[in-house]
Amino acid sequence: MINLRYHIVSVVAVFLALGIGLALGSTFVDSILVNELEDQVNEFKLDRDEAIQIKDQAVADQNSLLEDNELLRAEGLEQRQRHDEQLEDIRSSSIQEADAIRDQSEMDRVTNNLLLNSIENLMPRGRLEGTSWLMLAPTGVDRPAMSEIREVLTRSDGEYLGTLWIRPAMNFEDPETLAALAETFAVESNSVAVSEVTITHLAASLLVEDGVTNKEIESTNEVISQLSDLGLVRFDRYQSAVAIEELSNLANRIIFVNDPEHTDLHQGFIVPLIQEITDRRGYGFGAVIELEIGDATRGEVVDRIRDDSDLAKGWSTFDDIGSLEGRLGLLIGLSRLPVVGHYGELPTAEERFPR
Structure with a gap:
């Protein structure tokens, strides 16, 4: 015949073992889960930091490109302005030279006509x-x-x-x-x-x-x-x-x-x-x-x-x-x-x- 005291002790021992097992199992599982979550968080932070760096580099590259374009545009405007000024100088100089040549040609024509008339007057007619x-x-x-x-x-x-x-x-x-x-x-x-x-x-x-x-x-x-x-x-x-x-x-x-x-x-x-x-x-x-x-x-x-x-x-x-x-x-x-x-x-x- 089963002893009641022994029976009660056995039941208590079983429940006690069950409680200790649950406690220990729960602690172990929670530790693994926490570590996994921490790893994911850390990886997310790294990805986020890398994304931020990529974004910042892209912004920096875009700003540099805009600055280069602005510099090129400014240089282009400056060169065009210089070209226009040089072209205007050349046009003005050409007009002045043409006027000078025209004036000189007219002076030469008048001088030659005067010289010819003078020589004709001095030379005997009827040669x-x-x-x-x-x-x-x-x-x-x-x-x-x-x-x-x-x-x-x-x-x-x-x-x-x-x-x-x-x-x-x-x-x-x-x-x-x-x-x-x-x-x-x-x-x-x-x-x-x-x-x-x-x-x-x-x-x-x-x-x-x-x-x-x-x-x-x-x-x-x-x-x-x-x-x-x-x-x-x-x-x-x-x-x-x-x-x-x-x-x-x-x-x-x-x-x-x-x-x-x-x-x-x-x-x-x-x-x-x-x-x-x-x-x-x-x-x-x-x-x-x-x-x-x-x-x-x-x-x-x-x-x-x-x-x-x-x-x-x-x-x-x-x-x-x-x-x-x-x-x-x-x-x-x-x-x-x-x-x-x-x-x-x-x-x-x-x-x-x-x-």
Whole structure:
């Protein structure tokens, strides 16, 4: 039979053990939970601090970028302002320089006109009186220069008959030109025969000798008209009262004008024509003028005459008429014909100005 006292003690022991176990278990669990929570809190604090640092760095970077942009904008405005100021200075300086150049040009023009008028008043009039002048030149030469030469002739009482312009089609190597000229002059269609007969007929048309009949004059005048109809020459009678039919009766002086851009025409047509005129009329019948063109090589026109011993005796040459002094030298040199001279700046010239 179970002892009650023993039974009660056992029950009390069980409950006591149960209470002690619960107490100890609860303390252990609470300790683990607390540690876990503390770890989470600490980790959260670290994450928060890192987020704050990232935010602060981002704010700092943004502020730095804004400062850089503001600095760049300020520098850009400053550079633009400097550029505008420099541009305005350049514009103002350019206007002042242009005004100064314009004023100087006007002063030079007035001075040159006064000098020219003074020289004309001092020089005897009529230096070219009794002479009749025909000019021949390629169509592409400088027209203002041609006008200045014409002024030299007319201001000195020379009779200006007109200008015979030589077109680029006057090329004896061109098949169409050869065929047209061969048919006109009834010769074989080869460059040698055609060039010889064309130059011979043209020279004859410009230099009708005294004592020829009216029929012969009409025949020679017809040559220029024929060449004009073929588009090879053009007669310009501006400031002249002479018709093309009257040229051969009046001209006693001829001026050939050319520039470095038309040396092919010079060698192939003009020089042979000069040689033919020299053979017919002898020395001192006219002049050859070379016009200057920018940086082009000078001398190819006049040196072809100066280097030929026969032509150098027959034709005066001028390589500088661009200046006032050069045009005055041209006038004096033309007035000295039939005495021949070679004038200008090139080494092949005999002297700068006629004396």
